[in-house]
Amino acid sequence: MVDLPRETQVVVIGGGVVGASVLYHLTKAGWTDVVLLERTELTAGSTWHSAGGMHTLNADPNVAKLQQYTIELYKEIEEVSGQDCGITITGGIMLADDERRMDWLRNAHARGRYLGMETELLSVAEAKELLPIFDEKYFVGAMYDAHEGHVDPSGVTHAFAKAAGDNGAQVHRDTWVRALDRSSEGIWHVHTIRTSTGEDLGTIACEHVVNAGGLWAREVGRCWLWNTPTFLPKTSPKSPLTTKQPATKFFTALTLVAKSTCAKKAEGFCSEPTNMTGAPGHLKKPPGNSGCNS
Ligand SMILES: Cc1cc2nc3c(=O)[nH]c(=O)nc-3n(C[C@H](O)[C@H](O)[C@H](O)COP(=O)(O)OP(=O)(O)OC[C@H]3O[C@@H](n4cnc5c(N)ncnc54)[C@H](O)[C@@H]3O)c2cc1C
Numbered sequence: 001m002v003d004l005p006r007e008t009q010v011v012v013i014g015g016g017v018v019g020a021s022v023l024y025h026l027t028k029a030g031w032t033d034v035v036l037l038e039r040t041e042l043t044a045g046s047t048w049h050s051a052g053g054m055h056t057l058n059a060d061p062n063v064a065k066l067q068q069y070t071i072e073l074y075k076e077i078e079e080v081s082g083q084d085c086g087i088t089i090t091g092g093i094m095l096a097d098d099e100r101r102m103d104w105l106r107n108a109h110a111r112g113r114y115l116g117m118e119t120e121l122l123s124v125a126e127a128k129e130l131l132p133i134f135d136e137k138y139f140v141g142a143m144y145d146a147h148e149g150h151v152d153p154s155g156v157t158h159a160f161a162k163a164a165g166d167n168g169a170q171v172h173r174d175t176w177v178r179a180l181d182r183s184s185e186g187i188w189h190v191h192t193i194r195t196s197t198g199e200d201l202g203t204i205a206c207e208h209v210v211n212a213g214g215l216w217a218r219e220v221g222r223c224w225l226w227n228t229p230t231f232l233p234k235t236s237p238k239s240p241l242t243t244k245q246p247a248t249k250f251f252t253a254l255t256l257v258a259k260s261t262c263a264k265k266a267e268g269f270c271s272e273p274t275n276m277t278g279a280p281g282h283l284k285k286p287p288g289n290s291g292c293n294s
Contacts, residue, residue, distance in 0.1 A: 004172055004192065004201055010034040011190045012210040013177050013220050016047040017153055019212030020160035023169050024077065032168030035204065039176040039195050042161055043154045045214045050153040055092060056117055056145055057108055064115055074151050081166070083159035085151050092148025093127050095139045105143040112145075120144045175201060180209060180223040 009031055012019045015038030023036045038044070054071050058064040078085040096102040105121065112119040120143065127142035128134065161171050179191040188209045192201040213220035 002170060002172075004175065004204060005035060005170065006202070007205045008033050008035045008170075009206060010208045010210060011177075011188070011204055011206045012036040012212055013190075014038065014045070014212035014214055014216070015042040015157070015161070015171065015173065016045045016212065016214045017043070017050070017157045017160070018047075018214065019210070020157045020164070020171075022210050022212055023164040023171070024160040024167075027164045027167035027169050034164075034168075035170045035172065035206075036161070036164070037175045037177055037190070037192060038171070038173045041173055042171070043157045045216070047153050047157055047214070052086070052150045052153045052156075054147075054149050054151060056147055057094065057112065057119070057143075059108075061111065061115055064112075064117070068115070068117070068147075071147060074156060077156070077159040077163050081159040081162040083155055083162050085155040085159050087149065087151050089147065089149035091130070092145045093122070093131055094143045094145075095127060095134065096141050096143075097139055099140060102141045105141065109143055118146060120146075177220065177223060182224070 010026055010033075012023050012026075012034065013036075015036055019036055019038070020042065023034060026032075026034045054067070054074075056064060056067050056071065058067060074085050074087050077083070078087065094105060094108075096105050109119045109121055122130075122142040122144050124136045124139050124141060127139070127144070128136050130144065165171060174195050176193050176195040177190055178193055181189050181191075183189070186207075188206050190204045190206060190209060192204065193199060194201055209224075211217050211220045
């Protein structure tokens with residue numbers, strides 16, 4: 001096992017898809033003296049629960065652009081890392097259940113045009129041909145995006161980590177950030193322990209800290225002084241769908257279709273910690289009385 005460095009340029013806290021992606025992008029931009037610290041195992045957080053649905057449409061054009069970029073990025077990291085990301089392009093359908101929603105789709109379709117998206121407006125009958133499982137009497141129209149689909153969130157995270165590692169970054173698992181402080185010169189000190197044993201792993205000095213703690217971002221922030229807002233959607237949709245059907249969005253209820261969506265979603269969209277072995281919500285509190293992630 002490689003020892004933790006004592007100094008580095010950037011410490012990324014959290015080994016979900018966001019932390020791993022930040023790590024990869026830092027190395028791509030030439031910042032190779034960078035370290036990711038993950039409390040348990042890569043993808044142990046909400047990334048593990050994700051259905052991995054990829055969507056290009058968003059009310060915010062910047063987010064829509066970012067989503068488009070990400071779809072291309074999955075292909076890139078799969079190639080660079082050699083790690084399978086489970087990219088499956090099924091196409092995606094958004095169904096409108098009334099005229100007001102259909103207007104919204106027309107608007108989204110027009111906006112998609114100037115963002116370079118190739119969406120198509122469909123009649124209910126056309127949508128039904130692509131996705132036979134819905135009851136057309138509840139809908140008035142639809143929009144189709146051929147570029148939507150799903151990925152394997154674990155594969156993607158490991159691909160980012162592998163590609164970043166190949167560029168010089170370090171990834172340390174079983175490493176829990178318990179406290180942060182900052183010197184008067186602006187140097188961060190990141191205090192760590194080995195999660196499984198409670199052993200003190202010492203401090204890393206760095207110029208920048210990235211809080212990629214996901215659902216625990218608030219607790220990570222409290223290691224210092226940030227109060228990061230986080231939110232958790234609360235619903236438990238179930239769907240008898242397969243992996244090859246187009247991803248589908250209804251407006252009154254959101255259903256995403258992807259590998260093992262049903263089980264994962266039912267389990268993951270809840271405010272209580274799940275029973276997933278090793279999930280951070282079930283970690284025993286280690287020795288020490290830091291307020292960070294306790
Ligand atoms: C049921 C479900 C379905 C979803 N479906 C989709 C979908 O179809 N498409 C989509 O795009 N998104 C989906 N999402 C959302 C997506 O999963 C999240 O947006 C994404 O996983 C967030 O990643 P993250 O890296 O920010 O957080 P996380 O994956 O939670 O990662 C945070 C990591 O930080 C670590 N950590 C926390 N505190 C510390 C500390 N002090 N020291 C070290 N490490 C620490 C944790 O162990 C964890 O591994 C879904 C989410 C859920 C729950």
